[in-house]
Amino acid sequence: DTGVSQNPRHKITKRGQNVTFRCDPISEHNRLYWYRQTLGQGPEFLTYFQNEAQLEKSRLLSDRFSAERPKGSFSTLEIQRTEQGDSAMYLCASSLGPHAGELFFGEGSRLTVL
Amino acid sequence: QKEVEQNSGPLSVPEGAIASLNCTYSDRGSQSFFWYRQYSGKSPELIMFIYSNGDKEDGRFTAQLNKASQYVSLLIRDSQPSDSATYLCAVNPTGGGNKLTFGTGTQLKVEL
Numbered sequence: 309d310t311g312v313s314q315n316p317r318h319k320i321t322k323r324g325q326n327v328t329f330r331c332d333p334i335s336e337h338n339r340l341y342w343y344r345q346t347l348g349q350g351p352e353f354l355t356y357f358q359n360e361a362q363l364e365k366s367r368l369l370s371d372r373f374s375a376e377r378p379k380g381s382f383s384t385l386e387i388q389r390t391e392q393g394d395s396a397m398y399l400c401a402s403s404l405g406p407h408a409g410e411l412f413f414g415e416g417s418r419l420t421v422l
Numbered sequence: 423q424k425e426v427e428q429n430s431g432p433l434s435v436p437e438g439a440i441a442s443l444n445c446t447y448s449d450r451g452s453q454s455f456f457w458y459r460q461y462s463g464k465s466p467e468l469i470m471f472i473y474s475n476g477d478k479e480d481g482r483f484t485a486q487l488n489k490a491s492q493y494v495s496l497l498i499r500d501s502q503p504s505d506s507a508t509y510l511c512a513v514n515p516t517g518g519g520n521k522l523t524f525g526t527g528t529q530l531k532v533e534l
Binding site for chain 1: 426430454455456464465466467468471473510512514519520521522523524525526527
């Protein structure tokens with residue numbers, strides 16, 4: 309499978325716990341994005357990497373959220389001290405082309421915070 | 423005013439008809455516009471993008487852009503039941519760097 313891979317696909321956690329999601333982009337893609345989507349809404353931008361550098365971060369991303377992309381390959385998104393409002397689908401996307409919007413999305417990691 | 427607005431639908435069209443999906447955006451300086459399709463329970467997939475005023479055709483899909491009216495649309499000709507999905511309009515806003523702002527999507531139902 310040469311698409312964007314995300315793990316785990318589902319995560320149920322209790323409020324206050326930490327969770328980490330992993331994204332493996334398409335191998336030749338140097339750009340990687342994290343978006344969040346809730347029911348009935350479009351995806352909402354969280355952060356963007358070009359290679360290993362985190363170049364953009366949404367103001368919506370509180371300090372409980374941190375993302376990394378060591379060595380410019382896979383990326384992780386960690387949420388500390390989860391809250392019920394963090395419940396959402398976390399989507400990773402990658403791209404290679406020069407245009408910001410030509411994204412290939414993974415299947416997402418669904419987070420449920422109890 | 424929302425940055426990207428779409429009618430949530432559902433928009434119902436009979437099989438074989440033309441489906442017309444509309445989107446307006448608030449940032450007049452936006453330069454690039456995208457349509458994504460999202461099946462229920464799946465992630466979005468890119469259908470088309472358009473950067474210049476006018477029409478852009480790709481198979482049964484036509485994207486139309488009118489920057490003066492801040493309006494972008496997607497036409498689907500010969501609609502098929504497999505086209506039933508939510509269609510998301512996305513805009514790369516002025517100074518938006520590499521982020522996209524998505525609308526809430528329009529649900530399309532193609533009926534037999």
